[in-house]
């Protein structure tokens with residue numbers, strides 16, 4: 001693992017001084033890197049120029065950081081990851097969260113993390129943006145926690161509380177933004193994100209299990225970034241775009257019944273379950289990317305700069 005000073009030194013050389021102190025960090029989820037299209041005075045830094053950064057290998061993720069100004073007026077300096085790292089790509093958890101720690105060292109106080117996710121809650125229509133207020137992370141509970149290991153920074157807490165991980169103030173700003181933009185009410189919802197390691201999508205039984213545990217959406221990212229950001233003292237906002245419904249048939253259609261009906265000459269209809277694909281996930285990102293972009297931009301406008309300078313919740 002490269003030390004941060006080498007990475008920060010490269011960024012100092014490549015990023016103009018006016019953009020070197022980003023106030024807000026953004027992480028773009030699958031198919032959502034268009035979020036950075038509204039940046040002005042954009043400077044792109046490819047990950048392969050940055051010690052400690054690995055590569056995004058997943059379609060719909062680019063391997064660059066974008067620096068620029070976002071929002072109205074003079075704009076707010078932001079840093080955006082146009083592609084993220086997932087443990088299922090073979091990246092170590094410490095690599096997955098390395099960019100978040102770099103953001104913290106550059107002075108980012110507020111981080112907006114976006115992702116594509118499957119709906120477990122049947123009330124969440126595809127296309128809804130879920131403002132995440134809590135998470136369930138089976139990998140964290142069973143030993144796959146990015147904060148495991150010796151403390152790297154003794155000024156950070158060893159035992160991090162997570163009861164307030166998702167900033168109440170930032171969450172409320174999303175609804176203020178939607179109101180100001182006259183976005184229709186059911187375009188947004190609130191919910192709990194379940195983090196699974198992937199890269200497999202859920203079986204129906206796993207979907208039922210996560211739903212029964214209280215999760216509304218499920219995905220393969222985000223929580224490691226949230227933990228690192230909280231450890232670094234940032235305010236965290238997570239927005240999940242529902243790209244598909246997780247298939248949770250309430251009961252298994254019996255193939256025995258189906259066979260017996262066919263065998264006795266009675267008609268039987270065999271139903272083919274829908275199968276989720278990453279192409280579907282990306283297509284939804286394309287369809288709803290503009291809505292996500294508009295909301296993020298407005299939220300950044302609404303973050304009071306004095307609040308952004310300090311930890312709040």
Ligand SMILES: O=P(O)(O)O[C@H]1O[C@H](CO)[C@@H](O)[C@H]1O
Nearest residue numbers: 029030115116219220221281
């Ligand atoms: O969480 P993001 O990176 O948005 O992507 C989501 O979409 C991919 C699966 O289609 C997985 O990587 C899942 O985590």
Ligand SMILES: Nc1nc2[nH]cnc2c(=O)[nH]1
Nearest residue numbers: 116117118218219220281
């Ligand atoms: N685990 C998981 N991740 C996703 N990312 C987008 N959709 C899904 C899904 O259905 N399940």
